[in-house]
Amino acid sequence: MQEGFVFSPVINRILVTGGAGFIGGALVRRLLRETDAMVFNLDKLGYASDLSSIGEHPRHQLLKVDLVNAEATAAAIQQADPDLVFHLAAESHVDRSISGPGAFIESNVQGTFNLLQAARNHWEQLPGERKQQFRFQHISTDEVFGSLGPTGRFSETTPYDPRSPYSASKAASDHLVRAWHHTYGMPVVLTNCSNNYGPWQFPEKLIPVVILKAVAGESIPLYGDGQNVRDWLFVEDHVDALLLVAQKGQIGESYCVGGFGERSNKEVVLEICNLLDQYRPSDAPYFALVTPVGDRPGHDRRYAIDSSRISSDLGWQPKHSFANGIAATLRWYLDNLAWCDRVCKQAGYFGNRLGAI
Ligand code: NAD
Numbered sequence: 081m082q083e084g085f086v087f088s089p090v091i092n093r094i095l096v097t098g099g100a101g102f103i104g105g106a107l108v109r110r111l112l113r114e115t116d117a118m119v120f121n122l123d124k125l126g127y128a129s130d131l132s133s134i135g136e137h138p139r140h141q142l143l144k145v146d147l148v149n150a151e152a153t154a155a156a157i158q159q160a161d162p163d164l165v166f167h168l169a170a171e172s173h174v175d176r177s178i179s180g181p182g183a184f185i186e187s188n189v190q191g192t193f194n195l196l197q198a199a200r201n202h203w204e205q206l207p208g209e210r211k212q213q214f215r216f217q218h219i220s221t222d223e224v225f226g227s228l229g230p231t232g233r234f235s236e237t238t239p240y241d242p243r244s245p246y247s248a249s250k251a252a253s254d255h256l257v258r259a260w261h262h263t264y265g266m267p268v269v270l271t272n273c274s275n276n277y278g279p280w281q282f283p284e285k286l287i288p289v290v291i292l293k294a295v296a297g298e299s300i301p302l303y304g305d306g307q308n309v310r311d312w313l314f315v316e317d318h319v320d321a322l323l324l325v326a327q328k329g330q331i332g333e334s335y336c337v338g339g340f341g342e343r344s345n346k347e348v349v350l351e352i353c354n355l356l357d358q359y360r361p362s363d364a365p366y367f368a369l370v371t372p373v374g375d376r377p378g379h380d381r382r383y384a385i386d387s388s389r390i391s392s393d394l395g396w397q398p399k400h401s402f403a404n405g406i407a408a409t410l411r412w413y414l415d416n417l418a419w420c421d422r423v424c425k426q427a428g429y430f431g432n433r434l435g436a437i
């Protein structure tokens with residue numbers, strides 16, 4: 081076992097769903113680097129997927145499966161024969177859920193149901209110690225809690241109040257996971273995290289959109305009054321939290337992950353533009369490109385996380401400040417414009433506005 085996270089010695093086979101996506105990819109890379117386990121990556125390889133961040137590795141095996149297909153999902157679980165499952169596969173972009181909610185219900189609700197059924201069947205048949213140690217870890221979002229006013233923060237006891245097709249589908253998946261624990265005794269643990277940012281994020285979400293629009297000299301779309309607040313977390317800090325919860329999290333519990341990164345969208349955009357002014361000076365300040373556009377329908381006003389439980393119970397703390405994380409992220413995108421171009425072309429996405437009704 082290499083340095084870093086130490087799983088129980090019976091955890092030799094790990095299944096990550098959604099490992100060709102942004103957060104799943106970061107998790108797969110860390111598992112390959114910091115454990116000796118075989119890592120199975122179940123992903124349908126959708127528009128936001130890319131495996132170049134993982135590359136070839138003898139302990140990485142892709143299982144190209146759509147969770148909507150129950151038979152293929154059961155066969156994949158049988159093949160992977162996992163000791164630990166991290167379930168990240170989901171349609172993840174709120175704007176796309178507004179234009180096309182059906183795909184979110186299929187992947188996030190039906191897909192989670194199919195995975196739970198296959199995982200339960202697998203867990204029930206595991207022998208002694210492997211059965212004892214098995215965990216199903218469900219990766220969810222703070223958006224299931226709804227929208228905050230100017231004060232307060234979400235915690236594990238906040239009632240669910242999802243308001244977009246995306247967050248409603250994620251809330252449904254959380255409920256299914258808890259139900260499989262209470263009804264069938266499945267050893268599950270959940271995490272609800274705030275907005276992630278970092279390298280390798282498909283360029284349709286706020287931070288990469290701002291970077292790519294600015295570099296192209298195109299107008300930077302700021303929804304509504306730009307005062308909506310998100311709680312930004314560098315993706316590697318989220319991965320730290322996921323690994324800690326997998327090792328030490330209490331079965332049946334959930335952990336809120338985030339905090340320390342609250343900023344209005346306008347502040348985020350300004351910070352990126354100021355950095356770009358230093359890294360890539362242009363004739364005019366980049367912030368001049370910012371253009372208010374019509375608001376996102378049902379736009380949640382503010383998210384903020386109280387991470388007390390995961391900090392006090394498991395000792396998690398983020399290692400990256402927003403200032404450091406955003407500078408590293410910006411440099412990565414500037415060095416990887418060709419990757420952005422390739423994945424966007426592959427996905428048929430050309431920076432057009434998504435999710436306006
Ligand atoms: P992403 O869109 O970058 O990647 C999701 C991956 O899941 C893709 O590779 C996609 O092909 C795969 N997938 C989707 N539907 C599938 C299906 N039916 N079968 C198999 N694979 C499927 O998403 P992300 O930002 O990496 O988010 C990963 C998870 O973390 C999601 O569950 C999301 O809800 C959650 N989350 C994301 C954030 C964030 O800020 N990005 C924050 C909190 C929680």
Ligand code: DAU
Pocket residue numbers: 172173174175220221222223273274275276284285286287289301302303308309310345376383
């Ligand atoms: O809170 C966690 C969630 O964060 C995750 O569960 C989702 O998977 C993830 O996509 C993210 O959702 P958001 O909707 O908060 O992220 P997004 O980057 O799409 O938008 C962030 C904020 O920026 C939001 O208030 C909308 C605004 N925005 C977004 C885009 C794409 C803009 O103003 N302009 C834009 O072009």
